[in-house]
Amino acid sequence: MFYIHVQELSHWVQTWDSNHMKFKLRNMKNILFKIPLSIILFTAMFISCSKDLNRLPANSVFTDSVYSNAAGYKLQLANVYAGYVLTGSNGPGSSDIAGVDAGTSDFIRCLWNVQELSTDEAVCAWGDPGVPDFHNMSWTSSDPILIGLYSRSIYQITLCNDYITHCTSTVLQSKGITGTDATNIGIYNAEARFLRAFQYSVLMDAFANPPFATETTPVGPLSFPKQISRANLFTYVTSELLSCSSAMAAPRQNEYGRADQAAAWALLARLYLNAGVYTGTTKYDSAIIYANKVISAGYSLHPHYANLFKADNNLNNPEVIMAIPYDGLNTQTYGGTTFLVNSACVNSTYTAGSPGYAMSSANYGVPSGGWGGNRATANLPALFPTADTTVDKRGIFLNTTGVTSTINSIATFSQGIPVVKFTNMTSAGVQAEPTAGGTFVSTDFPLFRLAEQYLIYAEATLRGGAGGNAATALNYMNLLRQRAYGNTSGNFASIALSDILNERGRELYWECFRRTDLIRYGQFTSGSYLWPWKGGVASGTGVDGHYNIYPIPVTDLQANSNLTQNTGY
């Protein structure tokens, strides 16, 4: 806002109004008479005011006290992680990002929209600006969800950059932090570097050429970060992961919710698998090396696929390498799994046992929620032998009366098969944290899990990566099939590349992988693979290749003239 002030050229005097904590301006009418008085008053005010002007916000602290001891460093590590867990620090309606709705600034919610709504795996009934553009493949640089993801990833990078500056040995020595405390802070520092590399990898995948800054750019003073090319960012992210992983906790040895070495290796394997897309040069050998490191680190498949996405998936889970932890009571957001669960079911008052209950949000542990938005196009259930769990237990679809797989109108929720893979019910079949109000979900989102590493190994091997073994690749694929079928009846005798893409669809659907997978297979924008309403046409249509990369948001292009828009936008 601009404030245009018109003031008369008369003489004013200030008085301090302690009740309202602000200056009041009082017009002096009889100037001649009061001038001597005003000089006295003025001088008095000057002396008394200059100290009073050192006001500080209530209940707040400053950098020095936040980072005064090792416990403070731990709390601020939580702040760094909060960058992708929460949208803000003051409840689910608060946001660190201005200009978009709080929910639209959540990491998983935005990433999911960007990775899934643009593909065959999902459509959304909502008409909110930006939402229909994903399935229509007509997004623009002012899309609020793209602004949300970009700003969110960069916000967490900024927190990491700042955190890292407080972790140098010089700083720790100056605070007298030594011994075990200093060792632990070394691990925190490595995790901050990991999170920064992870978020840069998200930006590299979605926006290709983001602005770039490390801890050498101070946070606060104005500066204009330069753009980094996708290939150079790939080099930075992979070398940073290789370097920070050595300082991280050993696999499965860190606290739940925090990253360990296996998370860094799992991310490296994922990035090397896609190296051809990012740099033009494939790195399947490296993908096999790091997938192997994760696979041999002691993880095993969870015996029950469905339990990986239930509210108690933080317990007895041997498969998940790293998850974003949510909690219905203590860690609330309108994004994350709260978004995934609520937007896939509808709010209704059906009671258990009645025919409509299958669709009801109460059936998914969110009786007060149910936002009726997301479901799959016909292509996703078509990957399965049947559109339910009777043969392949991974087909967790709401295929019930009143639901059709054909979509005539994207805005109608009952057209298209709802996906209820994520739920707020526990493995025991009860609603988690019922006192939390019935909307916020306690299910954790798996960022890295073993099944993906099996699939990376198999694909990299099949694509000719050195060090891979075809028999092992087939075995890994069949381990996933055996869990899904409960026996060996679904086993592959041999595998082709297309089998792996389809298996990724069956195993990893709705986990934010699909767009990247389709791009790697050359099927995202081209007309070679179509799905209902791809490109905004009921029968599906190919779109221009520039949609393989998202545009840099206009908000940052306008603020930082060092940035150039991606080609085609």
Added chain:
Amino acid sequence: MGSVRTDGSSRFGPSYRWGVFPSGAFTWRINQENFLKNSKVISDLKLRISDGITGNQDGIGFYNYLNYYSQSGNTSQVNFGNNFYNFWSPSAYAADLKWEETETKDAGIDFGFFNNRITGSIDYYYKKTSNLLATVYVPTLTNFGNQLTRNVGNMTDEGVDLNINVAVVKNKNFTWDVGFNVAYNKFTITNLSVSQDSLAKLVNYAVGGISGGTGNTIQVHSVGYQPYSFYVLQQVYTTNGKPIEGAYVDQNRDGIINQSDLIHYKSPFAPFTFGFSTGITYKKWSFSTVLRASIGNYMYNNAASNLAVTRNVLNPVGFLQNSPSAILNTNFYNNQFFSSYYVENASFLKMDNLSVSYNVGALSNNKYRLRLSLNYQNVFTVTKYTGSDPEIYGGIDNVLYPRPRIITLGANLGF
């Protein structure tokens, strides 16, 4: 006459806290000079010249200059292992925030003729605002947040005001006064940059949030343009003047319609405003009225752009909704928020007030006094604007209900 004041504000950091705001004024009463003292025609003539600086700190938060940390709430904790942590969240901040300053130069003449039967003034003013305060997007990666209130640029505001009051008739039973004013005003943004750094220049700052969607804006601050200029896509029309849904002029001819095809189109500020008032008293009757006109101001009809679409009528929830009648002209199915169609000429002529009164006077041997009156507010508005009111500050109209007309009949009885 001159004065110097210094203001301190806790909203600025210690090095930028105090602003010094001098002002000076000079007046020459020309009619008191010997050569005019005895003039029968000129009864008053005064030359005024003034120059002064004022400071502004409105619109900024109490602690925007300060990097402080607040503890996270109990529903905003982070889970590590079996524990939940209330972390400290840093605030975005601009340590170099300073006073917005406006220098106003004014030169004016006050005049009176024929024993002040005709009085008036004419003023020319030139205001130069520097270090404008505005909330803007800052380059990402540089702060704990993507928006900050900062000093972002300079603006000039230049104009002429003319006021004339004439006592046309002035005697015991009959008086007639007429007042007239005309003002010309022009705002221009002369510089926009979040710092002295040349990289910070050449930017548009989006302002003017609208209803519909999240975070959409319709106005922009750009160098060389009026502040709050509308920033829209140029609508394409059929030969009979109907807007075509989704058809816009591809300004850069790249085959796609997007952000780079937006154009600066008009502003909510009127360059010309006029006022007219008159009052007549004749014996016990009196009559007065006030008219105002504004020429060249534009308005974004947000009520129409947001609600006058078929999508709103047939909303996804499944029941029919009301819609403004603009839908009959556009037949748009989906919202076309950025169409220049919705930026309408909101020039107007308004009669704000009309009143007639009759003073009956003393009744029953001076026991009572009676006065009857009729007062009519918001008498008429002449405008081409299709929304409910052409006069909404800021130029974004979300109002569905028109201003009320109020007729007041009064009988005033005094004891």
